Amino acid sequence: MGGVPVAKKKNAEDKEDKKAKKPKKEKKPKKEKAPKAKKGKGTKPVKGAKKGKGKKGQEVVVVKNVQLLMEPGSHQLQLTKRSSFWKFVIAVVSYAYASRRQLSVQRVRMQNLKPPYILLCSHQSFSDYLLVERAMTFHNDVNHLVEASEFASSETFMKSLGCIPLRRFSADGPLIYHIKETIMQKKIVAIYPEAHLSFAGVNSPLPDSLFKIIKTMKVPVVVMKIQGNYISHPCWSKVTLSAPTEATVTQALSAEEIALMEPEDIGTKISSVFRYDDYWWQLQSGIKIPSKQRAEGLEYVLYLCPSCGMEFRMNSRGDTLYCDYCGQEWTYTELGSLEPIIGSARQEVLDEIWEAQRVEAQRIFDIERMQQAQKDYNHARRVYEYNLRKREEEIAEREELVQDARQRLEELPEFEPLPPPPEKPEPIGELPFVPVDMPPPEPLPDLSRVPQWYEYQRQKVAEAISKEAYRMDIPVQVEVLRELDRDFILLGEGKLSHTSAGFKLLYKEADGSDRVIEKPPLTTYSLHVDFDFRGKGPFIDISTATETFYLYPRTTDCSVTKVALAAEEMYRVAKKILNDRMNMFKSNSEPQPLQALEEAP
16 A cells, blocks of 8 residues: 555656656747727727727727627628739739720829828729729729728628728718728728719819818828729710720828828818819810710700700700700710700790790799889888877877866967878789890800800709709609618618708608608718619619618609709808808907907996
C-alpha cells in the first residue's frame, strides 16, 4: 500500500520535468480591430455616435443603434469589400464601354491626390457608373451611392459592386455611417447629388445637407462632370444615340480649404464648379446626332406648348416635336436645337384660343369692376349713415334747448336752418359694358434650345405657385420597397396630392388599413422621377427612412416633369421663408449696444 503514493509522486515529477524542457510558444499579437457596434437596449441614433481614435490616428465612429438600424426595411451596416474577380470584371467592362464611347479625361488639381475623398458626379445616364469607374482608374475602389430600388432582388450583387443603398429625401441615418466607414477604409465615395437624371442636359440645384456632410467628413472633394453622355442617351429618349464623351475631374476643395470654410461657402464653391450644359457643349464641339428617331420621347420633358399654352398635349415622331392641340411643329436638329416649322399651327385653333383668353380676361375684368363698384357703394352707404346720424343728434339737441327756454319763459333763440338730409346712395345696377384692353397674340417665344424650353416651363410653374393656382390630385398605382433583398410590393390604387403644403399620399396597406404619407416642401429639394421604369411608364418616388414608394400616375393629365419642377420651386420658396424668419429672429435677439441701453428711458 505504501508504494503506490511513491509511484504517483515519481510520475508527477517526470511530467513537470517534461513541461520544463518544452519551450513555450510565443503568442502572436492580436490584430487590433475597429470597434464594432454593440447590440442592446438603450440605443441612441447615429447622430449621437461617439468618436474615438483607431490605427494611425484614424477617426472611428462607434455606432450604438445597430438594433434600430437592423429593423426590417433598414439598410444593412456591413459594406461588402469588392473582390478581385469583380474588380477585374468592372475594369474590363468599363474599359470596353469607355473605348466605344471615345471617353477622354481631363484632370485639374488632381496631382498626388489619393483616396479617401468624396467624388461628386453629374448624373445624365445610367452608364455614368462605368465612365466613373474608368476615369478613376482601376486601382482605386469606388463606392457608389445608389437608389435603393436598384437593390430590389439583387442586394448581394449590388453590394459586391461596391454600391451603397440610399433612400432619397428621407432621414437616412445609416447613410452617414456608410460614408464615414468608406472614408475610414481610404476609399472613394461617389455621390450623384442631383437626385435624378438630368432632364434638359443642365445641372440641377444641390442640397444644403450635402455641404454639411462635406464639412463633417474633412476630406477633399472632387467634382466629375461628364459631357456627351446626356446627348448619347437622354433620360427621355427611346433609342440609344452615339456621341463621344469628355470627363473633367477637378479637385474643387482640399481638406485644408474645407476646414477654413463654412457650409454656405462650400456650397457656393462646389455649385460653381458643378455647372454644365450638354447642349452648349454639343454646339461648341459641332457633334451631330444623325439618328432619324432623335426626338422621340422629348415630350416627357417638354410638356408645355409655347404656341397655345396647353399642357400634356405634346407628342413626337422621328425628328419632330409637335402639339396635338394646335398642330405647331418643331424640328429637333442634329445639333440639338429646336426649329419651329412656320405655318404648321392651325390658325383657327390659335384664334379660338386667343378668343377664349379674351373672354376670360373680359370676365375677370368685369368681376373686378363689379367688386370695385361694390366697394364704392359700401363706402357711400357708410358716409350716408354717418351724416344721417349726426343730423338726428343735432335735431335732438335743439329740441332740448327749446324745452329749457319755454320753462324759463324766455324768448326762443334763433337757430340756423338745418342742412337738408343727405341723399341716399342708389343701389348698384348693371354696369355699362367696357371692353377690356386685350393685347394681340404674342409671337412664338424663342425656345430654340431644350434648356430654354425647360426653364420657360419652370417660370410658368413658379407663377402658378406664387398665385396659389398650382394643385395636383391624381390617382396612382402604389408600389413599395421595404427590404432591399426583396422586390417591390404592389399595394393597389392610391391618391397623390401636391399643394403648397407638400405631398400627401393616401393608400391602403395589404391588410386593408388606411395609411397617409406626408412630405412637407422642405423635405424635398428635388424629386426622383423616371419616364419608363421597367416598361411601366412614368413614376414619382416618395421615400421614408425605411420605405421607397413608386407611384405610377393613372391619368394622362399629368407630367412627372412638372411635378419635379413644382417640388423644386416649393422648396425654394419654403427655404426663403425659413431664412427670412431666421434672420428676423437673429436681428431681434441681438443684444443692444451699451450706449443704446443707457439712452433708453
